[in-house]
Amino acid sequence: MSAITGANSVGSPLVLEIKGNALDDGPGIRTVVFLKGCPLSCTWCHNPESKRVHMELSFDPAKCIGCGECHAVCESGALTAGLQPGPDRELCSRCMACTEVCPSMALEQVGQEMDAGAVVAKVVKDHPFFEASGGGVTLSGGEPTLKPEYCGNLLRQFKDEGIHTLLETCGHFSWNAFESAILPWVDTVYCDIKLINPDAHKRHCGTTNTRILENLEKLLELSRLGDLDFLPRVPLIPGITATDENICAIGDYLKARGASRVQIMAYNPLWHGKSVKIGCDDLLAKDETMHKFMERDEVSRLTALFEARGLEMV
Numbered sequence: 001m002s003a004i005t006g007a008n009s010v011g012s013p014l015v016l017e018i019k020g021n022a023l024d025d026g027p028g029i030r031t032v033v034f035l036k037g038c039p040l041s042c043t044w045c046h047n048p049e050s051k052r053v054h055m056e057l058s059f060d061p062a063k064c065i066g067c068g069e070c071h072a073v074c075e076s077g078a079l080t081a082g083l084q085p086g087p088d089r090e091l092c093s094r095c096m097a098c099t100e101v102c103p104s105m106a107l108e109q110v111g112q113e114m115d116a117g118a119v120v121a122k123v124v125k126d127h128p129f130f131e132a133s134g135g136g137v138t139l140s141g142g143e144p145t146l147k148p149e150y151c152g153n154l155l156r157q158f159k160d161e162g163i164h165t166l167l168e169t170c171g172h173f174s175w176n177a178f179e180s181a182i183l184p185w186v187d188t189v190y191c192d193i194k195l196i197n198p199d200a201h202k203r204h205c206g207t208t209n210t211r212i213l214e215n216l217e218k219l220l221e222l223s224r225l226g227d228l229d230f231l232p233r234v235p236l237i238p239g240i241t242a243t244d245e246n247i248c249a250i251g252d253y254l255k256a257r258g259a260s261r262v263q264i265m266a267y268n269p270l271w272h273g274k275s276v277k278i279g280c281d282d283l284l285a286k287d288e289t290m291h292k293f294m295e296r297d298e299v300s301r302l303t304a305l306f307e308a309r310g311l312e313m314v
């Protein structure tokens with residue numbers, strides 16, 4: 001049984017997942033290392049289980065067979081016998097004993113400690129796929145820059161192995177820490193630009209976008225100078241980021257700073273289910289429009305707004 005109940009004490013993030021054969025997180029076939037913890041708190045986050053830095057307990061009632069094994073091992077009184085209504089998260093100490101006895105994987109641990117060497121060893125096994133496809137490793141999250149030294153150490157080891165490195169970031173990081181610890185080891189950066197309006201950004205993402213826009217300008221400058229392969233990305237969230245006003249403003253912003261291309265990320269509503277399993281408040285749960293994939297015509301229409309500003313869609 002693991003006695004670990006939170007982010008570890010040596011400044012390393014918890015690993016949420018290491019996912020191979022990924023085709024949507026950069027060029028070629030990639031292995032994506034998802035790290036836990038993010039400085040933003042976007043209401044629509046498609047990886048809600050990556051937002052908190054600490055280990056979490058996931059419960060899927062659809063998988064529960066009511067065997068009672070979890071109730072028998074829980075010393076905190078957080079679980080009742082019979083078919084589970086879900087753990088009492090006020091009482092749960094996140095000891096994870098229940099996840100080790102649950103026969104149907106209704107209860108699962110979210111986030112695990114892995115030292116950088118173990119992460120690298122796992123990723124390196126996929127090297128043949130990277131070589132054959134022009135792929136590599138992608139650090140994602142959560143927000144990998146939350147732990148810049150760990151992130152840079154990982155990226156340096158990947159580079160030592162001859163692996164292409166890509167960082168997916170929300171852009172909310174200390175530039176000095178990024179520049180010294182991460183930038184030397186990263187080949188490509190994908191950075192989100194979600195909302196131009198700072199008040200809307202604070203309302204939907206928990207912070208204003210001042211720091212993000214400052215960092216974006218620096219990334220765009222490096223890209224213009226040919227010193228960094230950089231791609232700004234815009235998540236299309238119905239009624240929030242996917243408005244004509246916001247898309248036009250982002251397009252104008254990028255174009256004015258010399259960007260030549262942008263990528264959109266179509267809305268994926270599957271995050272609702274993940275949010276419920278880890279006991280997160282889903283503020284958008286009652287909004288029916290947030291439970292559907294976005295219509296293809298609407299994605300095309302918004303894409304055209306970027307194209308009208310001379311931006312190439314990637």
Ligand code: SF4
Pocket residue numbers: 057073074075076077078079087091092093094095096097098099
């Ligand atoms: S993780 Fe929480 S619910 Fe599960 S056994 Fe430990 S205290 Fe009980």
Ligand code: SF4
Pocket residue numbers: 063064065066067068069070071082083084101102103104105106107
């Ligand atoms: S151990 Fe798993 S399957 Fe059995 S009652 Fe607990 S949650 Fe349900």
